[in-house]
Amino acid sequence: MFTLPWWRMYVCCCLSCSTLLFFVLKGDDGEKGDPGEEGKYGKMGRRGPKGIKGELGDIGAQGNIGKTGPIGKKGEKGEKGLLGIPGGKGKAGTVCDCGRYRKVVGQLDISVARLKTSMKFVKNVIAGIRETEEKFYYIVQEEKNYRESVTHCRIRGGMLAMPKDEAANTLIADYIAKSGFFRVFIGVNDLEREGQYVFTDNTPLQNYSNWKEGEPSDPYGHEDCVEMLSSGRWNDTECHLTMYFVCEFVKKKK
Ligand SMILES: *[C@@H]1O[C@H](CO)[C@@H](O)[C@H](O)[C@H]1NC(C)=O
Ligand SMILES: *[C@@H]1O[C@H](CO)[C@@H](O)[C@H](O)[C@H]1NC(C)=O
Numbered sequence: 001m002f003t004l005p006w007w008r009m010y011v012c013c014c015l016s017c018s019t020l021l022f023f024v025l026k027g028d029d030g031e032k033g034d035p036g037e038e039g040k041y042g043k044m045g046r047r048g049p050k051g052i053k054g055e056l057g058d059i060g061a062q063g064n065i066g067k068t069g070p071i072g073k074k075g076e077k078g079e080k081g082l083l084g085i086p087g088g089k090g091k092a093g094t095v096c097d098c099g100r101y102r103k104v105v106g107q108l109d110i111s112v113a114r115l116k117t118s119m120k121f122v123k124n125v126i127a128g129i130r131e132t133e134e135k136f137y138y139i140v141q142e143e144k145n146y147r148e149s150v151t152h153c154r155i156r157g158g159m160l161a162m163p164k165d166e167a168a169n170t171l172i173a174d175y176i177a178k179s180g181f182f183r184v185f186i187g188v189n190d191l192e193r194e195g196q197y198v199f200t201d202n203t204p205l206q207n208y209s210n211w212k213e214g215e216p217s218d219p220y221g222h223e224d225c226v227e228m229l230s231s232g233r234w235n236d237t238e239c240h241l242t243m244y245f246v247c248e249f250v251k252k253k254k
Contacts, residue, residue, distance in 0.1 A: 118156075130175045136249040137161055137172055139179055146225040146239040149185045150200060153247035160187030161246035162199040163228070165208050172246055173232030181230060185245035188226035188234065194218075197226070210234050 130137040136158075144152060150160045163169035163186060176184055187200035197205050197216070212233035216223065225239040228246075 128179065130171055131251075132168070132171065134251055135168075136251065137175060138247050138249070139175060139181070139184060139244055140247060141244050143242040144185075144245060145242050146185055146189065148242075149245035150187070152245070153187075156247065156249075158247040158249040160185060160200050161248040162187040162201065162203075163208070163210070164199065164203075166210075169208070169210050169228075169232055172228060173230065175246070176228065177230040181244055183227040183229050183235070183237075183243055185243055186226055186228045186234070187248075189224055189239070190216075190236075191224045191239070194221055194224075 128139070138158075140149070140152060142152075146160075153160050161168075161172055163172055172184075172186070176182075188197055188205070189200070190197045192198065195216075195218075197209070199205070210233055212229065212231075212235050215234065216226075216236035218224075218236055222238050223236040225237055225241075226234050227237045227243065228234055
């Protein structure tokens with residue numbers, strides 16, 4: 001058994017008594033207080049449920065017209081139209097010298113055709129030509145037989161080329177080779193007398209010739225014309241064969 005000092009007993013007793021008094025002697029309710037101040041905003045609420053699908057909207061207004069597209073391809077040619085109605089009878093014409101005009105027009109056509117041929121020739125001449133002190137040489141790149149070749153050169157004021165010396169022969173041979181050809185007609189033949197070769201101006205070959213080894217060889221008498229090979233050598237051949245040829249033109253003396 002323990003004992004407490006007297007003042008402790010007292011304190012203890014007083015605490016117990018006041019507690020008891022608190023419960024037993026509870027007072028009346030107080031008056032209602034004034035309303036408090038407005039509170040702060042609360043937290044954001046949860047996301048609401050998905051809405052119901054809406055109704056289809058009204059049709060929108062028409063848009064502006066778009067840009068012009070690229071030009072289309074050219075159409076195919078249409079079919080030929082039907083024959084038209086024949087025209088009315090014309091007025092009586094004045095008397096004219098129609099025959100004369102027709103003749104003039106006809107001659108004009110011929111002149112134009114000649115001019116065209118000359119132009120073509122000139123164009124070719126400018127494209128490639130060789131010259132010495134006295135002459136121009138020109139390979140005509142048109143396949144012709146011997147007689148046509150002679151005529152072609154002559155009507156243009158020249159001759160089928162006649163290499164009468166080593167220098168002329170070398171120049172022509174070089175011209176043929178550089179142009180990439182194998183053979184051309186030159187102005188040599190024995191058309192007049194078999195075996196008697198002459199240049200187209202009828203001068204004999206007494207001073208110069210450059211036959212290929214074993215040529216001229218004409219067992220049947222058919223090879224009366226002469227071609228120059230790109231080596232510069234001559235070979236007798238048939239006049240009706242067609243090949244390129246060389247014209248020569250004497251330069252006009254000043
Ligand atoms: C041959 O050469 C000689 C001397 O150069 C000349 O007098 C003669 O006219 C020439 N003959 C021919 C056909 O070209
Ligand atoms: C020479 O001409 C004859 C006849 O045209 C031909 O048969 C022969 O092949 C020619 N020779 C050469 C080397 O071209």
